[in-house]
Amino acid sequence: MSVVTYRQALHDTLRAEMLRDENVFLIGEEIGVFEGSYKITAGLLAEFGERRVRDTPIAEEGFTGAAIGAAMLGLRPVVEIMTINFTLLAIDQIVNHAAKIYGMFGGQAKVPLVIRTPGGGGQQLGATHSQNIELYYAFVPGMKVVAPSTPADAKALLLAAIRDDDPVLFLENLALYNTKGEVPDDDTPAEIGKAAVTREGHDLTLIGYSRMAYVASHVAQELSESDGLDIEVIDLRSLRPLDRETIINSVKKTHAAVVLEDDWLTYGIGAEIAATISDGAFDYLDAPVRRVAMAEVPMPYSKVLESAALPSNDDVRNAIYQTLDAIGRRHHKMGQGHD
Amino acid sequence: MIEITMPRLSDTMEEGAIATWHKHPGDRVEVGDVLVEIETDKATMDYEAYEAGTLSQILVDEGATVTIGTPIALLDDGNDAAAPAPTAVHETTPLPTPVANAATPPEKAVSRPVPEVVASAPTFTRSAAPLVSEGDRRFASPLVRKLAREHALDLSQVHGSGPGGRIIRTDLNDLLAPGASAPTPGGAPRPVVYTGDVVDEKRASEPVQLTKARRVIARRLGESAREIPHYYVTAVADAEVLVQMRADLNEQLGAGEPKISINDLIIRASALALLEHPTVNASYLGDESPTMLIHHRVNIGIAVASKNGLVVPVIVDADQKTVAQLGAEAKQLALQAGTKGLTIDQMSGGTFTISNLGMYGVEEFTAIINPPEGAILAVGATKREPTVVGEVVVPRYRMRFTLSSDHRIIDGALAAEFLRTLTRLIENPWRIVA
Numbered sequence: 001m002s003v004v005t006y007r008q009a010l011h012d013t014l015r016a017e018m019l020r021d022e023n024v025f026l027i028g029e030e031i032g033v034f035e036g037s038y039k040i041t042a043g044l045l046a047e048f049g050e051r052r053v054r055d056t057p058i059a060e061e062g063f064t065g066a067a068i069g070a071a072m073l074g075l076r077p078v079v080e081i082m083t084i085n086f087t088l089l090a091i092d093q094i095v096n097h098a099a100k101i102y103g104m105f106g107g108q109a110k111v112p113l114v115i116r117t118p119g120g121g122g123q124q125l126g127a128t129h130s131q132n133i134e135l136y137y138a139f140v141p142g143m144k145v146v147a148p149s150t151p152a153d154a155k156a157l158l159l160a161a162i163r164d165d166d167p168v169l170f171l172e173n174l175a176l177y178n179t180k181g182e183v184p185d186d187d188t189p190a191e192i193g194k195a196a197v198t199r200e201g202h203d204l205t206l207i208g209y210s211r212m213a214y215v216a217s218h219v220a221q222e223l224s225e226s227d228g229l230d231i232e233v234i235d236l237r238s239l240r241p242l243d244r245e246t247i248i249n250s251v252k253k254t255h256a257a258v259v260l261e262d263d264w265l266t267y268g269i270g271a272e273i274a275a276t277i278s279d280g281a282f283d284y285l286d287a288p289v290r291r292v293a294m295a296e297v298p299m300p301y302s303k304v305l306e307s308a309a310l311p312s313n314d315d316v317r318n319a320i321y322q323t324l325d326a327i328g329r330r331h332h333k334m335g336q337g338h339d
Numbered sequence: 340m341i342e343i344t345m346p347r348l349s350d351t352m353e354e355g356a357i358a359t360w361h362k363h364p365g366d367r368v369e370v371g372d373v374l375v376e377i378e379t380d381k382a383t384m385d386y387e388a389y390e391a392g393t394l395s396q397i398l399v400d401e402g403a404t405v406t407i408g409t410p411i412a413l414l415d416d417g418n419d420a421a422a423p424a425p426t427a428v429h430e431t432t433p434l435p436t437p438v439a440n441a442a443t444p445p446e447k448a449v450s451r452p453v454p455e456v457v458a459s460a461p462t463f464t465r466s467a468a469p470l471v472s473e474g475d476r477r478f479a480s481p482l483v484r485k486l487a488r489e490h491a492l493d494l495s496q497v498h499g500s501g502p503g504g505r506i507i508r509t510d511l512n513d514l515l516a517p518g519a520s521a522p523t524p525g526g527a528p529r530p531v532v533y534t535g536d537v538v539d540e541k542r543a544s545e546p547v548q549l550t551k552a553r554r555v556i557a558r559r560l561g562e563s564a565r566e567i568p569h570y571y572v573t574a575v576a577d578a579e580v581l582v583q584m585r586a587d588l589n590e591q592l593g594a595g596e597p598k599i600s601i602n603d604l605i606i607r608a609s610a611l612a613l614l615e616h617p618t619v620n621a622s623y624l625g626d627e628s629p630t631m632l633i634h635h636r637v638n639i640g641i642a643v644a645s646k647n648g649l650v651v652p653v654i655v656d657a658d659q660k661t662v663a664q665l666g667a668e669a670k671q672l673a674l675q676a677g678t679k680g681l682t683i684d685q686m687s688g689g690t691f692t693i694s695n696l697g698m699y700g701v702e703e704f705t706a707i708i709n710p711p712e713g714a715i716l717a718v719g720a721t722k723r724e725p726t727v728v729g730e731v732v733v734p735r736y737r738m739r740f741t742l743s744s745d746h747r748i749i750d751g752a753l754a755a756e757f758l759r760t761l762t763r764l765i766e767n768p769w770r771i772v773a
Binding site for chain 2: 282283284285287327328329
């Protein structure tokens with residue numbers, strides 16, 4: 001067990017998998033000589049050479065397609081797409097090829113492909129570079145979408161993604177790269193499709209993934225200290241397949257839920273979670289499910305407006321207070337939290 | 340605007356429950372359209388519109404029970420445009436303004452998809468008055484509705500402390516506390532059916548949904564057993580001649596004519612006994628009433644086990660029908676109860692009920708009175724048993740029957756006299772058919 005950053009955990013896991021399996025190779029923009037836009041692949045070109053670490057032109061559709069072909073022929077490519085925004089240039093390859101080939105060819109070819117890509121706003125990268133559009137891929141049968149929020153899960157889910165025979169979109173997050181946490185030494189992959197109850201509680205279920213799972217744990221801890229609240233936190237970890245059972249069982253216990261997401265509210269991941277709760281735990285709800293999401297705007301460049309558009313810890317606290325008020329558990333003056 | 344009220348669908352009906360709304364707010368309603376299914380104390384009935392218009396608002400939700408005359412919906416017939424729009428609470432949220440033409444910064448999407456009542460009342464308090472602008476509609480969270488179903492709670496008396504007066508789990512704390520009893524309007528203690536954990540692992544319990552019919556049966560029989568001072572008098576009749584007579588009668592029947600049953604003979608015998616003792620054919624009207632009712636028609640209810648549970652179709656003027664007519668009518672009613680169901684009319688107006696478990700081999704049992712009747716006859720099997728005749732013991736057919744009576748109007752001596760008459764008729768069965 002060692003304490004490392006999310007970034008380091010990804011780097012170490014990639015390296016370990018490349019050492020373990022010759023068929024694992026990396027492909028993407030600026031991952032070799034430049035060592036990655038976020039330095040996840042630092043040192044790997046020097047160690048493994050150009051055959052295993054392939055720098056590409058700025059051509060997402062082309063190198064994603066090349067990786068799909070390589071995967072069909074037995075290699076295990078790990079594609080890095082610089083941010084999830086650029087996956088839009090490769091969406092036809094991902095949605096119409098990677099996700100479809102196994103089924104359309106009757107199982108004759110598998111696509112054991114990983115697409116690593118970070119989401120996240122808050123870096124003043126403007127509207128086109130600050131989106132959280134993992135939903136586009138979580139929507140597609142044939143894809144798997146995982147979203148670790150901790151260094152330990154970054155390792156365990158990346159192990160699982162590389163060893164999985166289906167195409168996996170591996171969602172990272174710009175704001176999480178420097179977060180630290182304990183990472184086990186052993187190489188046990190996570191089970192894709194299994195959420196984690198990262199904090200047990202009885203007052204309310206707080207659900208998030210990626211950065212918002214981190215925010216959820218943080219806010220739950222704060223409210224435990226400041227208000228004595230006993231909040232259960234679920235880190236979804238996987239958006240497809242979605243672990244509905246864990247969500248439903250938790251809401252059956254707490255009778256209330258708040259869902260956090262960094263994407264837009266309308267038609268978002270939170271809507272799917274709310275529908276899941278309605279389907280599976282309707283009779284256990286004591287208050288409507290609330291969602292906290294980004295403002296319904298293209299992300300502004302201005303730092304002030306960008307911060308205002310992203311869901312804040314205060315927004316999360318207020319949604320929790322409103323929900324608890326609605327079930328009579330507490331009466332709280334709103335908006336008095338501290339970030 | 341036309342106010343549609345809970346109709347009186349049977350003469351004993353005091354309140355009705357909304358089973359299913361067939362029209363919804365905004366739906367066009369024509370005269371004769373089925374508006375709503377209403378569950379009464381007797382049956383579930385379609386209720387049709389008498390006037391045309393647009394259903395403007397539903398005031399009583401499915402599952403809720405209200406007294407006769409309570410408004411249950413508003414029908415907009417185009418008149419009275421000044422009526423207040425009662426749907427304000429349900430107004431949809433304005434959509435977020437597209438940024439391109441936004442004069443104000445778009446609001447952050449923090450979970451106000453349909454901001455219930457909180458939007459207009461940001462700081463409700465625990466003592467917020469229940470929402471009355473929605474008529475008598477009571478809001479309750481799904482969890483509360485589930486607990487109410489499982490624990491047979493009456494939510495109409497529960498104060499809702501949630502947003503807009505919604506009843507929330509915490510409002511049931513007193514009701515669900517061990518040993519608690521629900522408040523009732525009259526102040527009388529209301530039995531709480533069950534207060535433990537609903538799903539009990541030790542007993543491997545599983546909640547099973549009650550049908551509406553079963554809930555009606557449960558409520559009515561519970562009321563009867565709690566409120567009516569029952570007592571029971573049992574008699575035994577020698578049925579040797581009755582059995583022989585029935586066999587003879589059935590031999591005389593032509594092909595295709597339905598056989599006469601023991602029960603058909605009992606119905607007729609009871610009708611004749613009631614004519615002789617009219618105060619058994621009677622109803623108590625309640626402690627406040629200075630009168631009781633004696634019924635001059637003899638309408639006998641037959642307890643029938645149908646797939647929907649117990650139903651009691653009524654044979655009117657049973658004293659004026661032949662045994663064969665009674666048999667045919669009883670058979671037809673039982674068949675209908677098991678298939679398409681009985682109408683309110685077929686189940687109302689009874690003055691006395693017979694419950695016969697003889698076909699199951701039951702020797703004798705007691706029955707619970709079917710209100711507002713004054714008595715019910717529980718008939719056991721006709722069986723051969725050793726009987727003392729003169730100085731010897733011989734096998735004879737015997738039948739036991741028990742009268743449950745409402746002691747408020749029927750004294751023990753009267754019950755005994757009624758049973759003596761009935762015994763005499765059974766032991767001299769030609770009197771039944773003569």
